[in-house]
Amino acid sequence: MKKTMLVTSLLIIQILMLSCSGQAKQVQKDPPAAPGWIDTGGIDRFPSDLFITGVGSADVKYSDTAAAQAEADSKSIAQVAKQIEVVIQQLSSSFEREMSSGVGETLNQRDIWEKTAAYVKIKVEGVRIESRYYDKKHDRMVSLAVLDRMAQGKKISDEITALKSNAAAMTMEAERSKKSLQKVHRSVAAYGLAIKKLILAVRKNQYLGIIAPRMIHRDISTTLARLQADVTDLMSQFSFEILGGDNQKGIVGGNLLQPLQLKVFYRNQPAPSIPIMFAFVQGSGNVDPYTRSNPNGLVSSTAGNLGPTGEKFNKIRVYINVYPSDPNIQKELSAIITPVYAQFTYELPPIEEIRVAVLISEYNLGYDQRESFLKNQVVQSLERSNLQVIKEIPREYQLESYDLRGGPGLMQKLKKLSKIADLAVVGESRATLLDTSSGSSLIIAKARAVIKIFDLSSNTELGNVDVSTKSAGPDRDEAGRRTLKKLSTSAGRAVDKEIQRILFGK
Numbered sequence: 001m002k003k004t005m006l007v008t009s010l011l012i013i014q015i016l017m018l019s020c021s022g023q024a025k026q027v028q029k030d031p032p033a034a035p036g037w038i039d040t041g042g043i044d045r046f047p048s049d050l051f052i053t054g055v056g057s058a059d060v061k062y063s064d065t066a067a068a069q070a071e072a073d074s075k076s077i078a079q080v081a082k083q084i085e086v087v088i089q090q091l092s093s094s095f096e097r098e099m100s101s102g103v104g105e106t107l108n109q110r111d112i113w114e115k116t117a118a119y120v121k122i123k124v125e126g127v128r129i130e131s132r133y134y135d136k137k138h139d140r141m142v143s144l145a146v147l148d149r150m151a152q153g154k155k156i157s158d159e160i161t162a163l164k165s166n167a168a169a170m171t172m173e174a175e176r177s178k179k180s181l182q183k184v185h186r187s188v189a190a191y192g193l194a195i196k197k198l199i200l201a202v203r204k205n206q207y208l209g210i211i212a213p214r215m216i217h218r219d220i221s222t223t224l225a226r227l228q229a230d231v232t233d234l235m236s237q238f239s240f241e242i243l244g245g246d247n248q249k250g251i252v253g254g255n256l257l258q259p260l261q262l263k264v265f266y267r268n269q270p271a272p273s274i275p276i277m278f279a280f281v282q283g284s285g286n287v288d289p290y291t292r293s294n295p296n297g298l299v300s301s302t303a304g305n306l307g308p309t310g311e312k313f314n315k316i317r318v319y320i321n322v323y324p325s326d327p328n329i330q331k332e333l334s335a336i337i338t339p340v341y342a343q344f345t346y347e348l349p350p351i352e353e354i355r356v357a358v359l360i361s362e363y364n365l366g367y368d369q370r371e372s373f374l375k376n377q378v379v380q381s382l383e384r385s386n387l388q389v390i391k392e393i394p395r396e397y398q399l400e401s402y403d404l405r406g407g408p409g410l411m412q413k414l415k416k417l418s419k420i421a422d423l424a425v426v427g428e429s430r431a432t433l434l435d436t437s438s439g440s441s442l443i444i445a446k447a448r449a450v451i452k453i454f455d456l457s458s459n460t461e462l463g464n465v466d467v468s469t470k471s472a473g474p475d476r477d478e479a480g481r482r483t484l485k486k487l488s489t490s491a492g493r494a495v496d497k498e499i500q501r502i503l504f505g506k
Contacts, residue, residue, distance in 0.1 A: 035133055037144050042130070052147040052211065053130075054079025059140045068141040073129050076145035081124040087210050126152035153212025156204050160217050163201040170194035171227060178234055184266050185273040185292075191231050192322040198224050231322070232338065238274070238320055239265045240342035243298075249347040251354055251422045253462055253502035254455030255304030260287075260344050262318060263297045270297030277321035283307065283314030283348065290321060304460070306348060307505060318342045349422070351503060352386045357421035359399050360451065361428040364480040373485045374429045374449055377492030382425075385499060390421055399426065411459055418456035425495065427451035427465075429487055431480035434470065442472040445479040449491035453498055463498040467491040 036044055042053035056075025060068040130146040174190035177183040202220055209216045245260035260278065264271045274293045284307035293299050303316060319341045358379055362372035382389045397417045399410070410426075417424055429449035451465040469487045473479030 034135065035131065037131065038133065038142055042144050042146065046130075046146055050149055052080050052083055052149065054081075054083070054127075054145045055142065056145070057135075057140050057142040059138075065134070065141060069132060069143070072132070072141040072143040073145070076129065076143040077124070077127050080127050080145050080147050084124060084207075084210055126155060147211065149212045153208055153215045156208045156212075157215045157217070160201045160204050160208065160220075163197045163204070164217070164220070164223065167194040167197040167201070167223070167227070170197065171230065174230070174234075181266060181269050181271065184271060185275065187234060188275060188320060188322055191227070191234060194227060195231065195322065198227060235320060235338075235340045237267050238271070238340050239268070240318065240340075241265065242342055242344065246344050247346070248344075249349075250303075250306050250457055251455060252306055252308045252348060252351060252504075254306055254423075255458045255460050256302070256306070256346055257458040259300045259302050260316065260318070261298070261300045262342050264293045264299060264320075265297060272297060275321040277319045278303075279317055279319070281315050281317045281343075282311060283309045283316070283346070287316060303346070306346075308351065308503070309348060310350075312347060312349065314346055314348050316344045316346070318344070353388065354423060354503075355388045355390060355421045356382055356423040356425060357390045357393055357397070357417055357456075358382070358425045359393060359427075360425065362484060363428065363430045364484060365431060365433060365445075365476060369484070372429070373488035374451075374491050377488045378425055378451075378495050381492060381496035382499065385503065387423075387503075393417075394420070414454055414456055414459055418459075421456055423462075424454045424456055425451060425499075426454060429484060429491065431483045431487075433476060433479070441474060443474070443476055443479040444470060444472045445476075445483040446470050447480070447483040447487040449487055451491065451495055453495075453502065462502045465491060465494040465498055467494050 037053075038055060041055055042051075046053050054076045056072045056077070056079055058068040058071035058075065124147070127145050127147045129143055131144040133142045134140075135142060170190045170193045174187040174194065176187075177185075177190060178187035198220070201217070202224065205217050205220050241263045243261040243263060245256065245258045248256045248258055250256050264274045264276065266274070270293075272293055272295045274297070276291050276293060276299050278287045278289050278291075278301045280287065285303055286305045287303045288301040291299060291301060299318070306314075319339055358375055360372050360375040360378060362369040362374060379389050379391060397413075397420060399413055414424060414426075427450050429447060431445050431447040434444040434446050446468065447470075448468040449465065452461055453463040454460065455462050467487065467490050469483065469490060471479065471483035471486045473482045
């Protein structure tokens, strides 16, 4: 009995204790203290001579901590990149001061090129997110990014070593190939690849000098100078002979009639398979940019869609294309190697000197209209563009109706017309009877205008217009007349638009 009472008492005591504990006040734990790197930027843990650190933060929005964390990570990495960019800007400012003070004038092209390469914006690699912290009080994520100077420096140094090794192998191949006329094109390609490798090595070395200065490769300048001398020597043994296409006359929007033709020589012998690049150096347009010389050393290209420049004489240059797979390499080469080139010059008269012949016939129900509505519209728009419009075409240069529709003699007559004009706007508009509306006295007519614009110097069609419309009148003649007049407005605008596109690129 006593034992039973004892057990019961113990149970009652436990129940009372549990009920009391439910009423006890919960003890709140303080949130963990913010890490010191938030205020110090991480330099307390990662010394600046061995590491580059960056801190970034982002507010948590809509309870999306993952998005805030990603944003904070991105900002911390951006802070690392910003510190590197500051160094690049300081180097750039120093270089500009040298140039403005005249000191830069004593620098050779290689020095200028090497310094300029340092200012290229660097893609920062090797940055890791070292730590993150959730600031509960302000509901934000904070990240610490770290770049290990030594670890990343070693990686970049190894990449530079590999690039130098590849460049050396390509240089040896170039030296062997340049001894043979049939293999000299391989020498050009090998030298191009070697230069490409060294350009990348120089850029990486400049970056290496910022993050780990003690690891820079001090022999790159010497290697580049030696390669520069080798390529310059090779280029000096090439020469060009222009065979045709020089000193032509074109018009804005038109094409050069003759192809640009030349022959490539190596050590005074026609050189086959040499990679060639054509480029506008004054002027613009379309040109076949990349080609190779044929077995006889011959090269040919065409030039068209000549753009306005404001200059009467314009130039197209032809280079030995040292690195065909990367056209930008030619620009960088021009800073360290004097380019070997041939040059074509073409004359491009100003807009106000372009002569335009307008040959537009108009037919109303089969009868030739003495005065063309459309021709008047076209002449007015051409005059507004300050072109020299030949309103009255001498009889010997006139075109017949079948010529305007593309007869076999059109091209020959246009060639003859080139004696007095540079451009020709050629075509016709015709009104034909459609029907008499049921229950109406009005007669409906349809009109169509077909106009073509030719570059007479090359007999090339530059543009065309094909417009139709309908109208009505009380009788046949008036219906056709009204339709032609209505057509002249829309077709005139279309011709003007084509002229603006051809001559002004609008």
